[in-house]
Amino acid sequence: MARKSSTLDPQRLDNQICFAVYSAAHAFNRVYKPLLDRLGLTYPQYLVMLVLWERDDVPLKEIGEKLFLDSGTLTPLLKRLEAAHLVKRTRSSEDERQVLIALTPQGHALKDKARSVPQSILAASDCSVSELVAMKDEIVALRDRLNAVIGE
Amino acid sequence: MARKSSTLDPQRLDNQICFAVYSAAHAFNRVYKPLLDRLGLTYPQYLVMLVLWERDDVPLKEIGEKLFLDSGTLTPLLKRLEAAHLVKRTRSSEDERQVLIALTPQGHALKDKARSVPQSILAASDCSVSELVAMKDEIVALRDRLNAVIGE
DNA sequence: TCACATTTAATTGTTCGCAATTGAATGTCC
DNA sequence: GGACATTCAATTGCGAACAATTAAATGTGA
Structure with missing residues (x-):
């Protein structure tokens, strides 16, 4: 009893839950890799495409808010997507500070090719949908509490 | 009923649970940042130190297995820890292929300064210990299932 | 209108993370 | 013992991620 139990x-x-989350994120990335290679996307690029497949012609700022990423990450990433002819970047005419991101026809067409990705991930998770949804909601709630602390 | 509900x-x-995990990992990282800045560590460096504080004089390979990282990541990271006088890297005399990582006195002493970190994270999580432990166990189980798929 | 603050992207520099390759040390099989 | 495969760390190259800074456009208040 004198020595603290290692399990505590x-x-x-x-x-440490943070290491669990950290290592799970990397494990997900490794499962996604071969699936996304076929689409010519990295995982963060795939996330940006998910945002654009939901709604097109989105300001860079808004993509950043949804993915919790800043321009330092997104600007070069979006330039790579543009070089791959998946998106087009244009300055907003109403507010020249903003850059609007729009899908090209190829970018739009990629949505169909990506349709099988989520179910491959589900299979790799080896877990019921309802269990995954419950976990997802818990993790999102934790993330939001952490982000609330960051804002002070 | 014709159109699939967006919540499904x-x-x-x-x-997507993977985005929940991905964004939670980044949120954790942002909470850790100011705490680890005071120790002069990044989060992955902190993970390596946690391994060494549990057991000293560990082969690079073994650190990699515990953290799911390879030599491409660990070699430069450990060189930075060595430059910061926190660890020493030596070739094993029994097997010259292996590099053994040992704590310096400063590296060992840092454990005490890092003692308050976990409780700061716990506070930021705004969640009971038992809830966090339950979540951690679920996430670890998911991670291990994903890693099992990667090995085919 | 003009001075000043705010907003937004882009840029720079550092550190991860990983695939692919290299090279040295060790193990194995004949 | 010698040919061969395996193991392990290091290296190279690329793509995030983020802090800090810069620069341009816009908003605000006197």
């Missing part, structure tokens, strides 16, 4: 030691790697 | 659309960003 908050400084142990295996007891 | 698997191609919607908000319905």
Whole structure:
């Protein structure tokens, strides 16, 4: 009883939820890799395409808010998507500060090719949809609490 | 009923557990940042230190297995920790292929300074320990299932 | 209108993360 | 013992991720 049980030691790697999340994110990335290679996308690029497939012609700023990414990450990423002829970047005529991101026909067409990706991920998760939804909601709630702290 | 409800659309960003995990990992990183800045560590460097604080004089390979990272990531990271005088890298005399990572006195001493980090994270999570442990176990189980698929 | 603050992207520099390759050390099989 | 495969770390190249800075466009208040 004198020595703290290792299963309760908050400084142990295996007891840290952040490492669980960190390593799960990398595991997801590795599962996505071969699926997205066929689409010519990286995972963050795929996330941007998901945003655009929901709504086209979105300001860079708004993509950043949805994905929690800033222009330092998105500007070069979007330039790569533009070089791949999947999106077009244009300055807004109403507000020259904003850059609007629009899908090209190829970018729009890619949505169909990507349709099988989620079910491949579901299969790899080896888990029921309802369990995954419950976990997702818990993780999102945790993320939002963390982000609330960052804003002070 | 003809149109699929958006809350069930698997191609919607908000319905993807992987994005929840991805964005939660980044949120954790942002919460850790100011805490680890005081220790002069990045989050992946902190993970390596957690491994070494549990057991010293560990082969690079073993650190990689615990953190799911390869030498391409760890070699430069460990060189930075060595430059910061927190670890020492030596070739094993028994097997010259292996590099053993050992804590310096400063590296060992940093454990005490890092003791308050987990409770700061717990506070930011705004969640009970038992809830976090339950979530952690679920996420680890998911991660392990995903990693099992990668190995084919 | 003019001075000043705010907003927005882009840029720069550092660190991860990983695939692919290289090279050295070790293990195995004949 | 020698040919061969395997293991392990290091290296190279590319794409995030983010802090900090810069520059241009817009908003605001005297």
